[in-house]
Amino acid sequence: MEGREPTLDEIFSPRGVAIVGVSPRDEWSFPTKVVHSLKEAGFTAIYPVNPKYTEVFGLRCYPSLRAIPGIVDHVVVGIPAESILALLDDCATKGVKSVNIFTAGFRESGYKERAELESAMLSKARAGGFRIIGPNCVGLFVPKTHLVNWTRLPLEPGPIGFLSQSGGNALDLPYHGVPRGLHFSKVVSYGNALDVDESELLQYFSQDPETEIIAAYIEGVKDGRRFLGALKEASFRKPVVIYKGGTTEAGRRAAYGHTASLTSSVAVFDALCRQLKTIQVDDIEEMIDVLVALRFARPLPQGTGVAILGVGGGPSVLASDEMEKGGLHLPPLSPEVQGELRQVLPLAGAILSNPVDATTLQSPEAISATLRVLGKVPDIHMFIYHLGFHPVSCWGDSLVPLETFIQPAVDAFTQAQQATGKPILLALRPPPDLDGMKLFFAAQKAFVGAGFPVFHSLQQVARAMARVVAWYQARHP
Amino acid sequence: MEGREPTLDEIFSPRGVAIVGVSPRDEWSFPTKVVHSLKEAGFTAIYPVNPKYTEVFGLRCYPSLRAIPGIVDHVVVGIPAESILALLDDCATKGVKSVNIFTAGFRESGYKERAELESAMLSKARAGGFRIIGPNCVGLFVPKTHLVNWTRLPLEPGPIGFLSQSGGNALDLPYHGVPRGLHFSKVVSYGNALDVDESELLQYFSQDPETEIIAAYIEGVKDGRRFLGALKEASFRKPVVIYKGGTTEAGRRAAYGHTASLTSSVAVFDALCRQLKTIQVDDIEEMIDVLVALRFARPLPQGTGVAILGVGGGPSVLASDEMEKGGLHLPPLSPEVQGELRQVLPLAGAILSNPVDATTLQSPEAISATLRVLGKVPDIHMFIYHLGFHPVSCWGDSLVPLETFIQPAVDAFTQAQQATGKPILLALRPPPDLDGMKLFFAAQKAFVGAGFPVFHSLQQVARAMARVVAWYQARHP
Numbered sequence: 037m038e039g040r041e042p043t044l045d046e047i048f049s050p051r052g053v054a055i056v057g058v059s060p061r062d063e064w065s066f067p068t069k070v071v072h073s074l075k076e077a078g079f080t081a082i083y084p085v086n087p088k089y090t091e092v093f094g095l096r097c098y099p100s101l102r103a104i105p106g107i108v109d110h111v112v113v114g115i116p117a118e119s120i121l122a123l124l125d126d127c128a129t130k131g132v133k134s135v136n137i138f139t140a141g142f143r144e145s146g147y148k149e150r151a152e153l154e155s156a157m158l159s160k161a162r163a164g165g166f167r168i169i170g171p172n173c174v175g176l177f178v179p180k181t182h183l184v185n186w187t188r189l190p191l192e193p194g195p196i197g198f199l200s201q202s203g204g205n206a207l208d209l210p211y212h213g214v215p216r217g218l219h220f221s222k223v224v225s226y227g228n229a230l231d232v233d234e235s236e237l238l239q240y241f242s243q244d245p246e247t248e249i250i251a252a253y254i255e256g257v258k259d260g261r262r263f264l265g266a267l268k269e270a271s272f273r274k275p276v277v278i279y280k281g282g283t284t285e286a287g288r289r290a291a292y293g294h295t296a297s298l299t300s301s302v303a304v305f306d307a308l309c310r311q312l313k314t315i316q317v318d319d320i321e322e323m324i325d326v327l328v329a330l331r332f333a334r335p336l337p338q339g340t341g342v343a344i345l346g347v348g349g350g351p352s353v354l355a356s357d358e359m360e361k362g363g364l365h366l367p368p369l370s371p372e373v374q375g376e377l378r379q380v381l382p383l384a385g386a387i388l389s390n391p392v393d394a395t396t397l398q399s400p401e402a403i404s405a406t407l408r409v410l411g412k413v414p415d416i417h418m419f420i421y422h423l424g425f426h427p428v429s430c431w432g433d434s435l436v437p438l439e440t441f442i443q444p445a446v447d448a449f450t451q452a453q454q455a456t457g458k459p460i461l462l463a464l465r466p467p468p469d470l471d472g473m474k475l476f477f478a479a480q481k482a483f484v485g486a487g488f489p490v491f492h493s494l495q496q497v498a499r500a501m502a503r504v505v506a507w508y509q510a511r512h513p
Numbered sequence: 514m515e516g517r518e519p520t521l522d523e524i525f526s527p528r529g530v531a532i533v534g535v536s537p538r539d540e541w542s543f544p545t546k547v548v549h550s551l552k553e554a555g556f557t558a559i560y561p562v563n564p565k566y567t568e569v570f571g572l573r574c575y576p577s578l579r580a581i582p583g584i585v586d587h588v589v590v591g592i593p594a595e596s597i598l599a600l601l602d603d604c605a606t607k608g609v610k611s612v613n614i615f616t617a618g619f620r621e622s623g624y625k626e627r628a629e630l631e632s633a634m635l636s637k638a639r640a641g642g643f644r645i646i647g648p649n650c651v652g653l654f655v656p657k658t659h660l661v662n663w664t665r666l667p668l669e670p671g672p673i674g675f676l677s678q679s680g681g682n683a684l685d686l687p688y689h690g691v692p693r694g695l696h697f698s699k700v701v702s703y704g705n706a707l708d709v710d711e712s713e714l715l716q717y718f719s720q721d722p723e724t725e726i727i728a729a730y731i732e733g734v735k736d737g738r739r740f741l742g743a744l745k746e747a748s749f750r751k752p753v754v755i756y757k758g759g760t761t762e763a764g765r766r767a768a769y770g771h772t773a774s775l776t777s778s779v780a781v782f783d784a785l786c787r788q789l790k791t792i793q794v795d796d797i798e799e800m801i802d803v804l805v806a807l808r809f810a811r812p813l814p815q816g817t818g819v820a821i822l823g824v825g826g827g828p829s830v831l832a833s834d835e836m837e838k839g840g841l842h843l844p845p846l847s848p849e850v851q852g853e854l855r856q857v858l859p860l861a862g863a864i865l866s867n868p869v870d871a872t873t874l875q876s877p878e879a880i881s882a883t884l885r886v887l888g889k890v891p892d893i894h895m896f897i898y899h900l901g902f903h904p905v906s907c908w909g910d911s912l913v914p915l916e917t918f919i920q921p922a923v924d925a926f927t928q929a930q931q932a933t934g935k936p937i938l939l940a941l942r943p944p945p946d947l948d949g950m951k952l953f954f955a956a957q958k959a960f961v962g963a964g965f966p967v968f969h970s971l972q973q974v975a976r977a978m979a980r981v982v983a984w985y986q987a988r989h990p
Contacts, residue, residue, distance in 0.1 A: 140863075141859075141863075144864075145863075200827075202825075202826050202827030202830070203826070203827075204824075204825035204826055204827035204828060204901070205827035208827070208901070211944070211945055212945045214945075215945045215946070253827065255830060281827065281830040281831060281834070282830055282833075282834065285837060286833035286834070286836060286837045286842075286843035286867070286868075287830050287831070287833040287834035287837065289833065289843075289845060289866050289867070290826075290829050290830040290832075290833040290864060290866070290868050290870075291830050292866075293864035293865065293866045293868075293870075294826035294827075294829065294830055294864050294870070295826065319831055319972065320827070320831075321970075348679075348681040349679050349680070349681055349767070349771035349772070350677075350679030350680075350681040350682035350685070350730065350758065350771075350797070351681060352767050352771065353679070353732060353758040353759055353764050353767040353768050353771055354758060354764070354796055354797075355767075356759075356763035356764040356766065356767040357758070357759065357763070357764035359763060360762060360763045360764065365763075366763035366766075368766060382618075386617075386618075386622075387621075387767060387770030387771055388770065389766050389767070389769075389770045390763070390766070391763075391767050391770075393767075393770070393771070424681070424685070467688070468688055468689045468691075468692045469692070469954075470947075470950060470951065470954055473947060473950050474947060477946075477947055493798075495796065
């Protein structure tokens with residue numbers, strides 16, 4: 037009707053949003069939650085739609101889309117599948133630009149008539165000049181324009197663009213990523229990919245000036261050739277971190293049931309990622325770790341040499357094994373360097389051979405002194421500092437007086453990073469109790485606030501850095 | 514001198530304990546912490562030793578071991594290495610049974626004279642008729658006799674015996690295990706294994722009536738032939754879960770610097786574990802998971818068939834992949850079974866093909882109904898239920914009203930487990946914020962309290978159950 041399809045940028049900055057299927061009697065329903073979320077974010081033009089009510093949650097409620105007096109660019113839909121075609125007619129009449137269909141039970145249900153319904157929906161969108169996001173998805177999180185379908189996250193935009201076929205993962209990445217310092221330009225949960233799909237979103241993010249790093253959770257690919265082109269361009273322009281679900285028979289079955297995705301061969305996908313220099317990860321946790329490394333390692337390590345320092349012989353031994361397994365390298369320290377370390381660290385209970393492990397490495401002075409010595413070793417390209425929060429409850433009180441530790445440690449790391457020109461990565465291991473978690477979150481907040489990459493175990497750092505260094509070396513051979 | 518060496522059982526139940534090197538001016542020192550810990554545990558005959566004080570922490574303090582009027586069976590030592598030989602003479606005079614040497618900086622320091630000092634210490638112990646635990650270790654945690662070197666853990670004994678070459682791991686396993694329901698007969702941190710070593714401890718635990726499951730963290734093996742015999746007998750009698758540190762070159766270097774361990778070839782050790790039907794794990798986290806499965810899966814699953822049910826398509830897809838990678842199997846559900854599920858679960862947003870995923874699987878009624886249907890499928894040997902705690906902070910309030918969810922869910926699972934005779938395993942995914950953690954810990958406590966095995970991610974359940982089922986099938990071919 038309009039002649040030209042709306043762009044994704046137009047979709048991400050709507051002037052008015054209608055939410056269809058809001059009910060004040062069901063606080064848990066998705067449309068209700070979207071209303072709350074937009075309100076909390078200070079989005080101004082919110083139009084709940086439900087013929088049964090004239091007011092919901094302090095907002096005027098409209099009997100239909102057509103009854104809304106203002107401009108509606110974006111519609112969020114959570115009504116039964118059977119009623120959607122009629123609603124899409126209203127969308128065309130109202131001249132909306134995009135419809136985010138939360139409703140599930142379409143192609144992925146396995147029913148033929150539901151797959152046909154999807155096709156009819158797409159025809160309506162084409163004819164009506166609007167785009168569909170979904171169905172079977174949680175839609176958009178665009179902090180800059182306050183178009184946020186989920187809440188309790190800061191409205192601070194950041195450089196990461198995330199496209200996720202799964203709604204759960206679209207929530208998990210920001211919820212677990214924000215405390216680690218990750219912020220987002222746009223998060224798009226696109227579900228069954230009836231219209232807006234993985235290739236279009238990849239293309240968009242690779243051009244988007246607000247996006248510096250692209251993250252993608254993909255179960256299936258709609259058009260292999262288009263996807264190949266989009267991934268190639270995106271990976272050429274920006275770091276792309278991709279997590280592919282459905283790599284085994286059972287996973288493929290789950291992916292089909294989840295978003296009607298026909299997943300491709302694992303071997304083909306792996307080879308593709310290697311060739312295009314795309315960073316592949318195995319789960320959302322690893323995706324967060326890799327994003328944290330890409331975002332906060334300053335600079336990105338120029339090689340595989342790692343020095344590990346911290347407290348705890350057991351974790352040090354494990355970390356050494358994990359680093360080497362992941363393809364990183366712990367250069368042994370020369371007798372001269374070990375001699376220098378001996379002057380700043382105690383002999384008893386210390387390992388001075390890389391990993392460097394000493395109980396005094398809980399003091400910022402010892403950390404600084406150790407990093408001064410290690411900073412001169414040429415084949416070390418990054419430092420990993422680790423600290424377990426379990427001792428908080430071990431021996432009657434904290435081994436680490438965190439009040440006096442955190443700020444001096446932040447200063448020590450900041451100084452050492454500047455002096456050595458090599459990145460410092462932190463592994464803070466969370467404790468199993470609530471009191472310990474309070475200290476843990478406080479420490480994490482301080483280190484993240486100072487711009488450091490924080491991980492939750494030495495295995496996680498090892499896994500993530502092995503990926504990032506391999507990617508970096510492939511890009512800068 | 515005494516003619517007969519004290520047994521480990523005698524060592525684990527001393528009548529009096531002396532702590533040498535206590536200082537009221539250093540709250541962080543190990544001897545000080547041991548005094549606090551024994552006091553808190555209600556151990557009665559505690560004798561701090563330090564010639565500078567006559568009273569510490571409300572206890573009479575003695576100038577020397579010899580000055581103590583009462584019986585001293587066990588001595589905890591945290592004084593400099595140089596002073597230890599003289600102290601061991603006092604131990605012989607006083608007729609003690611065991612000396613736990615926390616002090617480090619011996620053989621593992623790489624200095625020849627420190628290795629010789631170790632040998633001299635061993636000669637003194639042999640001549641004096643007492644045993645040495647350590648050096649370079651945190652010693653004993655025996656809740657039954659209140660001989661506990663670290664505190665803030667319940668004094669409830671349990672069926673797990675843990676020998677750990679690393680002090681950090683000796684703390685990590687109970688601190689992270691207790692909230693998961695794991696309790697211990699004895700935890701022994703044995704450090705450099707100068708006297709009491711891995712083979713003796715394995716032999717002890719395999720005979721100990723209070724130990725049903727043996728866990729071991731080992732960096733190096735002192736005597737291959739003895740160890741082989743001990744591991745063979747232990748693995749024949751009881752489930753043995755072993756985590757071997759130092760499997761790469763860097764790890765081996767760290768292990769030597771940590772506990773002076775010369776680690777053996779990975780391939781040999783792997784083959785040994787397979788042959789002896791020992792369960793090998795890759796880190797302490799996995800050790801906890803496997804112990805939780807062995808302890809609480811009721812009964813142990815009789816095969817590799819898994820049904821996954823829960824909320825979240827993304828995690829379901831991932832879990833399917835993880836299960837299959839680990840050697841478990843997700844049988845597809847027949848159209849008849851899927852038809853039955855359709856009557857108890859909504860069509861929209863649900864995956865009914867195994868994994869079974871539906872938002873209503875947050876209601877105990879839906880859980881019960883689903884388990885009733887799945888309970889009849891013969892090739893399913895265990896059920897894994899998963900629930901993410903991230904939604905707590907997602908959409909303005911909790912998706913799961915935990916107050917009303919936990920107890921009904923416990924009841925639903927208990928009933929289903931009894932009715933089906935197949936184990937139910939729970940994956941509760943922790944949230945990234947303190948408010949969420951409160952709910953998470955409350956839920957974990959309730960499920961653990963009801964005797965369920967609780968894990969923290971679907972990957973963890975998959976990894977642990979793959980190990981446990983492989984072990985079970987090897988034992989019951």
